[in-house]
Amino acid sequence: MSYHLAKNIKATLTYYDVLDMPLTSFEIWKHLILQDIEQTGKHGVQSIGDVVKILSSGELDTIIQEHNGFYFLKGRKALVRKRIQAEKISVGKLRRMHRLVRILRFLPYVRMLAATGSLAMKNGTRESDWDMFVVLRSGKIWIGRTLLTGFLHLIGKRRHGRKIQDRACLNYFVTEDNLEIGTKDLFSAHEYRFLIPMYNERLFQKFELKNRWIAEYRPHFSLTAIPHLLMAKDISQRKKVQDFLEKIFDGLHLEVWLASWQGEKIRRNPKTSIEGSLIKADDHSLIFLPHPQGPRVFEKYKERLSV
Structure with a gap:
C-alpha cells in the first residue's frame, strides 16, 4: 500500500505543479490521482491518515517539500505565496460572479449555472475571466444561449475580444437531459471535480450522479452532501x-431558425477547424474550446512525472 500511495501522492503533486498549485495534505487526499487507473479498488481509496503518514515518513523527501502546510515539488516554494494571493483574488471574483448568477437565474431557459476553470480552483489572477458552465432547458439550447449571451453583452459582462477581466466566458452549454461530460480523461475529472455550482442544487446533484466516472481517476470522489455557500437560493x-x-419566447418559435443560422456561423468560423480543437454544436451541447487545455496539461504532467 505504501508504495502505491507514495506513487499516487507524487503523481498528484506533479499534476498540480503543472497548474502552479501547491496542495495541503487534505487536498492531496481529496484530489488524489491514480497513476495507474487499474489501481481502482485495492490500492485506490485511502484514508487521509494514510496520506499524512506517507508525507511525514520522509519517503518522498527527495521529491517534495512543505511550507506553511502546503506541499509541492522541490524547488517550487514560490508557488505557496502565489497560491495564497490567487485564493484571495478568486474569492472576491466568485462573490461577484455569485451576484451576477442571482440575476441570470431569472433568464428564460437557464436551468443551472456553475463556475469552472482556474476560478473554481481558486487559482485565478486579477486579469482572469469567469468560466461559466451553463445548463439550459432541453430543446431550447440555441435560443437559451442567444438570450444569455445577449443579456450579458448588454450589461457589459460578456467576455469578447480584449475585454476579459471579470467577464463571463461562455464556452460550455449543455441541456438538462445531457449532463454527462463527453470527454472522460484526467483533465476533465479534475475540471469537473472543482466545479462550483451557483444555481440549482437539485440539478447539480443529477450532474454529479451522471459523472461518477470521475472516481475512475479520483478515487476519493464523492457526491456533494452540503450545498455550496455560493449556491443561490x-x-x-x-x-x-x-x-x-419562456411563454413569450416559446410563442416566437425561434429555436429552429437560430439552430440553422448559428450552426452555419459556427461551421464557417476558422476556429472550428483548428487542429486539436473541441468544438461541438448540436441540440444538446454547444462547446467552444478552440485550444483545450487538457492535452497540453497532460503532456506536461507526463513529462514532469518521468523526471
Missing part, C-alpha cells in the same frame, strides 16, 4: 418570472 418569484418569459 431559489425563490418563488424567480420561477414566475422565468415561466412568463
Whole structure:
C-alpha cells in the first residue's frame, strides 16, 4: 500500500505543479490521482491518515517539500505565496460572479449555472475571466444561449475580444437531459471535480450522479452532501418570472431558425477547424474550446512525472 500511495501522492503533486498549485495534505487526499487507473479498488481509496503518514515518513523527501502546510515539488516554494494571493483574488471574483448568477437565474431557459476553470480552483489572477458552465432547458439550447449571451453583452459582462477581466466566458452549454461530460480523461475529472455550482442544487446533484466516472481517476470522489455557500437560493418569484418569459419566447418559435443560422456561423468560423480543437454544436451541447487545455496539461504532467 505504501508504495502505491507514495506513487499516487507524487503523481498528484506533479499534476498540480503543472497548474502552479501547491496542495495541503487534505487536498492531496481529496484530489488524489491514480497513476495507474487499474489501481481502482485495492490500492485506490485511502484514508487521509494514510496520506499524512506517507508525507511525514520522509519517503518522498527527495521529491517534495512543505511550507506553511502546503506541499509541492522541490524547488517550487514560490508557488505557496502565489497560491495564497490567487485564493484571495478568486474569492472576491466568485462573490461577484455569485451576484451576477442571482440575476441570470431569472433568464428564460437557464436551468443551472456553475463556475469552472482556474476560478473554481481558486487559482485565478486579477486579469482572469469567469468560466461559466451553463445548463439550459432541453430543446431550447440555441435560443437559451442567444438570450444569455445577449443579456450579458448588454450589461457589459460578456467576455469578447480584449475585454476579459471579470467577464463571463461562455464556452460550455449543455441541456438538462445531457449532463454527462463527453470527454472522460484526467483533465476533465479534475475540471469537473472543482466545479462550483451557483444555481440549482437539485440539478447539480443529477450532474454529479451522471459523472461518477470521475472516481475512475479520483478515487476519493464523492457526491456533494452540503450545498455550496455560493449556491443561490431559489425563490418563488424567480420561477414566475422565468415561466412568463419562456411563454413569450416559446410563442416566437425561434429555436429552429437560430439552430440553422448559428450552426452555419459556427461551421464557417476558422476556429472550428483548428487542429486539436473541441468544438461541438448540436441540440444538446454547444462547446467552444478552440485550444483545450487538457492535452497540453497532460503532456506536461507526463513529462514532469518521468523526471
